[in-house]
Amino acid sequence: MLPGVNEWQIMRGRVYGADHTDPGPRPGRAYAELVGGPLDGLLLDITDRPAREVREGVALRTEIGRYGAGGRALYVPRGDGGRRFDWAGDTP
Template identity: 70%
Template structure:
């Protein structure tokens, strides 16, 4: 199993011992970039996404440790966030 296949369907920020989605939670899929295929827990979101998207810390993006990958919602209230790019 390669790294991309291993990450698909896992929840961003979840413990490696318990990587899957939980019942009763809401998730958005991250599409593209270094976090492609991961799920982002959006439980409790009021359906209004941040204008500038979400900045998610990751060590596997362009800037390595300390860098963040930016994902923006594909459409209002959507459950897919597209990769915009990496920032330091």
């Protein structure tokens, strides 16, 4: 890791699930910022997500949540038109 740079700074602005060699957002896609929890600061591509998930929330796989490998972080839309999803907890 670079001196003075923490894991949070490295992850911020990256797209959840994107390849580490191409982590940034792409033109023409819609993104929501994940706020809080283990995926804080990542962007979630909601372009092709089912409308129900954009409306009600998502369970995203993560190895850095409470349950480790195989666990999921729950995020629900904030009510700002899908621009931010707030962390609601972790689940196995």
